[in-house]
Amino acid sequence: MSARTYHVRTFGCQMNVHDSERLSGLLDEAGYARSTDGGDADVVVLNTCAVRENADNKLYGNLGHLASVKAKHPGMQIAVGGCLAQKDRAEIVRRAPWVDVVFGTHNIGSLPVLLERARVEQEAQVEIAEALEVFPSSLPSRRESSYSAWVAISVGCNNTCTFCIVPALRGREKDRRPGDVLAEVEALVAEGVIEVTLLGQNVNAYGVEFGDRYAFGKLLRSVGSVDGLERVRFTSPHPRDFTDDVIAAMAETPAVAPQLHMPLQSGSDQVLKAMRRSYRQKRYLDIVERVRDAMPHAAITTDIIVGFPGETDEDFEQTLHVVREARFASAFTFQYSKRPGTPAAEMTGQVPPDVVKERYQRLAALVDQVAWDESRALVGSTVEVLAADGEGRKDEQTRRLSGRARDNRLVHFAVPDDGPLPRPGDMVTVEVTKAAPHHLVADSAATGGTYLLRRTRAGDAYERANAAATAAPGSGVLLGMPSLGAPPPDPATAAPGCTTH
Numbered sequence: 001m002s003a004r005t006y007h008v009r010t011f012g013c014q015m016n017v018h019d020s021e022r023l024s025g026l027l028d029e030a031g032y033a034r035s036t037d038g039g040d041a042d043v044v045v046l047n048t049c050a051v052r053e054n055a056d057n058k059l060y061g062n063l064g065h066l067a068s069v070k071a072k073h074p075g076m077q078i079a080v081g082g083c084l085a086q087k088d089r090a091e092i093v094r095r096a097p098w099v100d101v102v103f104g105t106h107n108i109g110s111l112p113v114l115l116e117r118a119r120v121e122q123e124a125q126v127e128i129a130e131a132l133e134v135f136p137s138s139l140p141s142r143r144e145s146s147y148s149a150w151v152a153i154s155v156g157c158n159n160t161c162t163f164c165i166v167p168a169l170r171g172r173e174k175d176r177r178p179g180d181v182l183a184e185v186e187a188l189v190a191e192g193v194i195e196v197t198l199l200g201q202n203v204n205a206y207g208v209e210f211g212d213r214y215a216f217g218k219l220l221r222s223v224g225s226v227d228g229l230e231r232v233r234f235t236s237p238h239p240r241d242f243t244d245d246v247i248a249a250m251a252e253t254p255a256v257a258p259q260l261h262m263p264l265q266s267g268s269d270q271v272l273k274a275m276r277r278s279y280r281q282k283r284y285l286d287i288v289e290r291v292r293d294a295m296p297h298a299a300i301t302t303d304i305i306v307g308f309p310g311e312t313d314e315d316f317e318q319t320l321h322v323v324r325e326a327r328f329a330s331a332f333t334f335q336y337s338k339r340p341g342t343p344a345a346e347m348t349g350q351v352p353p354d355v356v357k358e359r360y361q362r363l364a365a366l367v368d369q370v371a372w373d374e375s376r377a378l379v380g381s382t383v384e385v386l387a388a389d390g391e392g393r394k395d396e397q398t399r400r401l402s403g404r405a406r407d408n409r410l411v412h413f414a415v416p417d418d419g420p421l422p423r424p425g426d427m428v429t430v431e432v433t434k435a436a437p438h439h440l441v442a443d444s445a446a447t448g449g450t451y452l453l454r455r456t457r458a459g460d461a462y463e464r465a466n467a468a469a470t471a472a473p474g475s476g477v478l479l480g481m482p483s484l485g486a487p488p489p490d491p492a493t494a495a496p497g498c499t500t501h
């Protein structure tokens with residue numbers, strides 16, 4: 001009898017992407033096989049996100065569609081996990097009785113058991129834990145990339161930002177032991193990974209649980225010294241907890257990438273106060289300045305919310321001021337929308353949608369202009385690009401591949417007409433020939449200029465996984481040959497989805 005197949009659909013932030021890799025790993029280990037075409041899977045898992053106002057409408061819309069799929073597919077099971085499951089719990093099976101399993105953010109490890117129990121007992125299983133049972137990173141994983149990996153160092157958050165649902169749904173911060181983090185990184189590197197992104201809701205508060213406020217800087221240094229690891233990134237830090245020892249660790253550890261994603265949310269002190277974010281504009285800009293002093297070429301990116309309740313024109317101008325001063329390489333910008341269950345949703349002074357929209361457009365235009373200026377300054381410089389696993393639009397005509405520079409900028413680069421193509425995970429050194437707001441073009445190879453290909457262990461790992469996947473479809477880490485065009489979002493850059501920091 002062939003194995004039952006599964007398909008995991010992920011909504012929301014990087015933490016969910018990371019958890020979904022664990023859900024897939026758990027199902028692999030329990031004997032399920034990944035469905036090659038998600039549409040015909042025997043088990044569909046929705047890993048949900050609760051941060052958008054209409055998130056539940058979307059969930060019930062998706063579930064409505066799945067009801068008709070299930071009606072034609074005897075034995076099919078539907079499981080709902082993630083933040084919305086943690087929030088709505090049994091309400092989900094009340095509104096969608098064809099759902100088989102509901103599990104929360106703290107007990108993703110229970111999924112295979114709950115599926116089995118639902119199948120045997122022919123009854124929906126709802127199990128939500130109030131506190132984390134097993135750190136997700138210690139669960140089996142099916143990684144989506146052979147060269148780049150997420151490593152969760154903490155989950156939950158002890159802050160109380162008024163727009164954020166994370167503390168309610170993910171609980172108080174729980175830190176993983178440094179030795180466990182390091183062991184995971186070493187194991188990943190042994191498998192061929194050359195880039196890791198340390199992940200947490202508030203990464204630089206890391207250590208709060210075991211009482212070491214310098215723990216994050218120490219962790220950066222120790223992870224950065226793992227032999228064979230070329231790039232270390234992290235997301236997201238909170239300006240409140242940003243200490244100089246973290247800046248020193250970044251600057252002094254060659255493997256730590258010259259890149260910082262530090263959520264601003266608002267440039268106005270008054271709005272920051274209403275958001276209950278304990279830093280002010282000056283502190284934010286001071287950190288940016290100290291980072292630039294230590295790492296002049298660091299690319300700094302951010303998240304910004306426009307139209308928070310009570311935001312005036314003057315408050316908004318302060319946000320524009322910070323964008324100009326901080327010279328962000330890019331920014332995820334969000335129009336404020338009420339998130340049920342958050343204090344901000346109850347606040348007076350909600351800004352009319354047309355005002356929010358107009359401010360949002362002005363902000364987006366300024367962000368693009370600043371980002372473009374910053375990219376233009378890189379024309380003529382040499383960048384090392386980690387070739388990505390391309391899907392997307394093929395660009396046979398320009399023979400361009402894509403990847404990320406050390407500072408995490410997206411680079412589309414030409415490859416020579418003859419000679420081998422870089423495999424995903426290999427490094428190429430090229431010269432930037434053109435800038436755009438959201439990417440760089442490096443066509444030096446097309447004119448006989450700089451083009452240096454360095455084959456890496458990650459490229460070897462990709463090739464091995466690809467060969468295995470081709471020999472036994474559904475078994476490997478990755479499928480398909482490297483293709484020309486834009487890469488899929490990589491772990492280090494996936495949009496936050498929830499602007500949670």
Ligand code: SF4
Nearest residue numbers: 157161164166500501
């Ligand atoms: S926005 Fe970030 S720092 Fe604030 S409560 Fe949410 S997770 Fe914590």
